[in-house]
Amino acid sequence: MTYKIENIVLVLGEKSTVNSVRKSGGNLINNLVELHHEDQLASHVLSDNPSLIVIEESFINGIADKLDTIFSKAPGLRFMPIAIISDDLKNLTNSFSSIICNVKFIETDNGGKDLESYIRQSLQKSVRVKFWGVRGSTPCANSENIGYGGNTSCVEIEIPGKEELLILDSGTGIRNLGNHITQYQNKKITGQIFITHPHWDHIQGFPFFKPFYDRENEFSVRMPMQFRGGTEEILSGHLTKTFFPVTLDMLDAKINYITQEETAEEFSGYSVDYMVANHPTKTAIYRFKIDDYTIVYAPDNELPLSSSPLRFLDKFKEFIRDCDILIHDGQFDMNKYQERIGWGHTAWERAVEVAKECGVKRLYITHHDPDSKDRDLDEISKDLERLNGNSFTEVMLAKEGVDIKLPVSA
Secondary structure, three states: OOOOOOOOOEEEEHHHHHHHHHHHHHHOOEEEEEEEHHHHHHHHHHOOOOOOEEEEEHHHHHHHHHHHOOOOHHHHHOOOOEEEEEOOOOOOOOOOOOOOEEEEEEOOOOOOOHHHHHHHHHHHOEEEEEEEEOOOOOOOOOOHHHOOOOEEEEEEEEEOOOOOEEEEEOOHHHHHHHHHHHHHHHOOEEEEEEOOOOOHHHHHOOOHHHHHHHHOOOOEEEEEEEEOOOOHHHHHHHHHOOOOOOOOOOOOEEEEEEEOOOOOOOOOOOOEEEEEEOOOOOOOEEEEEEEEEEEEEEEOOOOOOOOOOHHHHHHHHHHHOOOOOEEEOOOOHHHOOOOOOOOOOOOOOHHHHHHHHHOOOOOEOOOOOOOOOOOHHHHHHHHHHHHHOOOEEEEEEOOOOOOOEEEOOO
């Protein structure tokens, strides 16, 4: 991606640890920075946008709370992988809050093999899927929602070697994405934004995306045809002086508004097509084919409990069959769904059932209800854990800051 041009690794530890990281990373590390104090860590995290941070246990004691402060300074820092290495993991207190999403605890008595494996996994060229917003219906900036995130739908897909941004939906999560990009980017930004449909929770962040306010930047914004018009007509209807002070003509970047067709279309490094979801307005279920991977994005889609006369369920199953990643609506549990049939959303149990039947490899359930608190979602996560490595390679609730990596050949 344009704002990530090299693998920078920060190491907070003794000389022996620094040498171990350098040896383990080999030629994957473009720049290794040796640190000796948490103040240095804060400075480099904000300036370098590192690919990985390795911290020795002796440097962690007493600064776990400071790490929370450091990683709260910019939203994109939640995606950053951190390896904590220790001689005795049993005695290492896990005192990190939900601000830091990608912490790996590694024991040092395995000849460095675990550390080497994690470093190479973190730095290997990969298609990366990042969750910037996973909430449905309306944003909820409450303390009881902060663990999984309170921003509405936005996903970024990074393709190795491609400078163009690939963004799915522009809910409130796109604001943090834009802030992150502009913090590290100092040249022209280009991108494709695929909006599934124009309900508020999928477009509310649109005018808050900072790269739109730089005339050097260029984007294409895509959405299926709606009852009242195409992409530009729909967005201009939302962004009028009656509803918001910024209108489309006030955005400085060059923006092409395109009404997306269902037929497959080729882009640089990927192709995309979509089928129409089971939702109250015309909504896309986008399918991306990148390298040898298939990624399906269906944040708003109701999976009926039986096939309908239009055979929607059969068509959907064929559309997702054997895909590598399915990001799917799971706003309700089955009990709540019985009260919400026809609302256009799915019970998470039903999403698991259908995905399992269709051979989906990785399932990420998203569009969490705004009334679902972290403790409610934690209970669902416990139910999903038993399916990992069994029915799925991975199945989990989508969470802001989660970064999925699909390795590609060099």
